Amino acid sequence: MTTHSRNKLISIFVVVWLAVFYYESTCYYYLQPHFKRVLPRLKFLFPPAGWIMFYNITDNFNYAEVYGVKNGVPQLIDPHQILQTRAIGYDNINRNALITVLSPGMSDFFCPYLKRKFPYFEKFLVTYVEYPQLTEQPFEKRQAVVYECNG
Amino acid sequence: MKNIWNILFLEERPSIGLSFFRIFVAMTVGLHVIPSFFHLDDNYLSTAFKTFNIDFFPIPFIDWVHKSPDALVIFFVWAFVITWFCFLIGLFAQVSCILMTGCCYYFYALNEFHIGTLSWDILLVTLFLMCVSPYHGDYFSVDALRRGDADAWRRPRPFFIQRLLQLQVASTYFFTGLYKITGEGNWITGNPIYYLMNYPVQGVTKNFILKEWMAVHPHFCYVTGLMIVATEISMPFLLFIPRTRRAAIVLGLCWHVLLVLTLDVPTIFLFLFPAQLMLFIHPQRITGWIEARRRINAVSPRPKIIYDGECGFCRSSIRLLQVMDLWGKLEYIPGPKGMSEMKLYSSDDKIYGGFFAFRKLAWMLPMLYPMLLIVYFPGSGIVGPLAYRWIARNRYLFPVRHICSAGSCHS
Numbered sequence: 001m002t003t004h005s006r007n008k009l010i011s012i013f014v015v016v017w018l019a020v021f022y023y024e025s026t027c028y029y030y031l032q033p034h035f036k037r038v039l040p041r042l043k044f045l046f047p048p049a050g051w052i053m054f055y056n057i058t059d060n061f062n063y064a065e066v067y068g069v070k071n072g073v074p075q076l077i078d079p080h081q082i083l084q085t086r087a088i089g090y091d092n093i094n095r096n097a098l099i100t101v102l103s104p105g106m107s108d109f110f111c112p113y114l115k116r117k118f119p120y121f122e123k124f125l126v127t128y129v130e131y132p133q134l135t136e137q138p139f140e141k142r143q144a145v146v147y148e149c150n151g
Numbered sequence: 152m153k154n155i156w157n158i159l160f161l162e163e164r165p166s167i168g169l170s171f172f173r174i175f176v177a178m179t180v181g182l183h184v185i186p187s188f189f190h191l192d193d194n195y196l197s198t199a200f201k202t203f204n205i206d207f208f209p210i211p212f213i214d215w216v217h218k219s220p221d222a223l224v225i226f227f228v229w230a231f232v233i234t235w236f237c238f239l240i241g242l243f244a245q246v247s248c249i250l251m252t253g254c255c256y257y258f259y260a261l262n263e264f265h266i267g268t269l270s271w272d273i274l275l276v277t278l279f280l281m282c283v284s285p286y287h288g289d290y291f292s293v294d295a296l297r298r299g300d301a302d303a304w305r306r307p308r309p310f311f312i313q314r315l316l317q318l319q320v321a322s323t324y325f326f327t328g329l330y331k332i333t334g335e336g337n338w339i340t341g342n343p344i345y346y347l348m349n350y351p352v353q354g355v356t357k358n359f360i361l362k363e364w365m366a367v368h369p370h371f372c373y374v375t376g377l378m379i380v381a382t383e384i385s386m387p388f389l390l391f392i393p394r395t396r397r398a399a400i401v402l403g404l405c406w407h408v409l410l411v412l413t414l415d416v417p418t419i420f421l422f423l424f425p426a427q428l429m430l431f432i433h434p435q436r437i438t439g440w441i442e443a444r445r446r447i448n449a450v451s452p453r454p455k456i457i458y459d460g461e462c463g464f465c466r467s468s469i470r471l472l473q474v475m476d477l478w479g480k481l482e483y484i485p486g487p488k489g490m491s492e493m494k495l496y497s498s499d500d501k502i503y504g505g506f507f508a509f510r511k512l513a514w515m516l517p518m519l520y521p522m523l524l525i526v527y528f529p530g531s532g533i534v535g536p537l538a539y540r541w542i543a544r545n546r547y548l549f550p551v552r553h554i555c556s557a558g559s560c561h562s
Contacts, residue, residue: 007161010311013283014160017315021276025326029334044256045279047272048206051326055336057343063353085190085265087417088182092265094355094415100202100264113200117193134349135369 025050061131064098065143066114068121077118102128102146111149124149160314163307165434166286167441170241170295170304172316173248173287175426176277177239180251182418183274184235184258187265188228194265195228196221201262207272208260216260227257240521241292245285252278270419276319277423284312291518301473305438313430320427321387324403328383338376345372347414355415362413382406390431403428445479453482454515455496456508460485463551465493475518492543505543506535 001009023031024046032039041048066082067074079093086092101110107126114124126149130142192198197220203213219227231254237247255275259267281287286308288294295303331338348366350356365372382402389399404425411421456472459465469483486494492505495512503511510526513519526535542549 006309010161010309011156014311014315017280018318021319021322025322029330033334043207043209043212045276047269050330051269051273051323052330053269053327054343055327055330055334055338057346058337058341059346059349061350061354083193083265085187085194087186087265089411089418089421090415092415094353094357095268095417096353096355097264101200103202106202109200109202113193113198116198131351134346134351138349 021046059133059135061134062099063096063129064102064146065127065129066098066101067125067127068114068118069123069125070121074125075121077124082114082117101126107147107149111147114149160309160311162310164310164313165305165438166289166308166313167291167304167437168430168432168434169284169287169308169313169316170290170292172426172430173241173244173281174239174291175422176274176281177235179274179419179422180255180278181235181239182422183266183271184231184255187258188232191224191228195224195258195261199262200264202264202267204259204263204267207263207267213260216257219261224261227254230254231258241288241294244288244292244294245282248278248287249282252282268417270417270423273323274419274423277316277427280312280315280319284309286312295474295518296471299467299470299474301470301476303474304441304477310434313434316427316430317390320424320430321390324383324386328380328386331380331383338380342369342373342376344376344379345369348372357413357415359413390428396431400428400431441477448479452498453480454498455482455484456512457484457486457490457494457496459488459490459493459546461488462546464546464549467551472512472516475516477517480515481512492539506539509539510535 020042024042027039027041028049029052064079066077066079068077069075079098083092083097100106110126111124114121118124125145126147128144128146131138132140132142187194193200201217203217205213231251234247234251234254237243238251252275255278259271259275289306289308290304300306330336331343337343344365347354347356348362356362365375386399386403389395389402407420407425410416456469458469466485472481473483493508495503495508497503497511506526513522513526525531
């Protein structure tokens with residue numbers, strides 16, 4: 001390949017890449033609100049909502065707690081026993097990975113998983129825990145059962 | 152305009168920085184993915200708890216991957232491990248990068264629960280760019296040894312991939328800062344750092360010395376937050392302006408160390424971003440520094456290697472050492488035919504022979520550093536010399552690489 005045609009190919013790649021990169025980076029929060037419609041997106045490559053690291057941190061904190069019930073007595077299960085995969089250099093549980101199990105429809109996948117991991121328990125309670133205002137009322141904590149996994 | 156375009160993307164510069172970056176990308180991918188293989192039944196097999204990223208993947212693709220039988224999952228585990236290792240050591244660097252990236256997509260589609268984070272998406276964008284170019288295999292790689300090109304570290308290559316990686320990291324900083332103060336970001340209207348410092352133990356904040364103090368000083372937290380946003384938004388400018396570049400790189404490195412010390416953030420923050428910041432160092436600065444060291448070494452008393460100059464296998468092996476000898480630390484002297492072993496005369500007048508010469512070399516040549524684990528493995532002091540002697544005895548029988556088979560090696 002000659003230098004000229006190589007440079008041509010590189011230039012085309014760079015232009016297309018930059019266009020797609022900046023389009024995808026701004027689409028969700030800037031372009032779509034501006035054009036007031038859902039714009040086409042490229043799958044497989046870019047984060048769907050853009051580079052939104054720690055962009056919105058609120059004064060409340062929510063997480064999931066899972067209880068195993070044996071003889072009618074609920075016992076808190078250590079989340080590190082539920083998700084045993086250890087990430088290197090950080091704790092996935094502290095990244096609130098378990099909160100996903102509270103999403104609608106998750107019980108169909110999560111309950112069989114709990115039953116396989118903890119056959120000792122008769123049933124499970126998957127609960128939602130919320131600190132509604134951490135800075136003003138740090139000790140106020142609400143908790144509710146989101147779904148039950150029966151044996 | 153054409154000149155600016157040429158300078159930005161079409162100019163050729165040494166790819167040594169990109170080669171070094173490849174090792175960090177491989178380490179980040181490995182540290183991210185491999186731990187999830189230790190609990191296959193929890194993460195990927197039919198018994199696993201799975202979640203799917205339907206915004207990232209088309210649903211038919213997820214359905215298709217989700218139908219994988221367990222045997223196929225295990226096949227992909229091995230495919231990942233093999234291609235990842237090849238990518239790490241730079242063996243068929245581009246092909247292994249493409250295959251490894253394919254495996255990454257497979258596992259991401261199969262279950263995003265453990266590996267899927269925003270930083271994983273950033274890593275995939277980086278991998279995509281690495282797949283486009285073969286230049287990251289130029290040096291610090293087995294490919295460099297296969298080619299036997301002792302000048303690979305300074306050979307000019309199209310710079311566009313390194314430039315796009317620079318733009319990627321600078322833009323990530325910029326948009327991360329911008330999102331914090333526009334759209335749904337709350338770094339001006341709220342006090343996110345103050346909230347983070349008050350998170351319960353289950354939260355993302357680690358326990359560090361200043362945490363409790365910051366948890367009761369909201370004004371300090373707010374100003375710190377604004378400074379972070381200002382730094383993130385100004386990073387592209389600081390990084391691309393030559394006068395502020397060095398300060399920006401140092402600032403970025405400190406920033407990532409602080410992040411890792413204070414928050415539970417994925418490994419990418421420690422391994423990928425800092426390495427990506429180092430891509431802003433001009434490659435000619437790196438090669439200039441290496442050349443200066445080579446010039447100093449060339450006029451200083453250097454350790455000498457004496458080898459069988461009549462043996463093609465020995466000349467071929469010396470050629471590999473020359474490729475690895477980035478600092479020009481060694482002097483290579485062909486010796487008489489029939490030497491029983493290679494000799495290394497160190498600069499402190501000690502003589503090492505055979506396996507122990509090789510062991511000494513492993514300390515001298517950066518590309519041999521991984522071999523330290525093997526040559527100092529318990530028992531290697533017994534097995535190593537035996538293996539060396541067997542190879543030395545049979546050295547005339549080994550096939551010789553073409554670069555050294557015609558009587559002398561090319562320099």
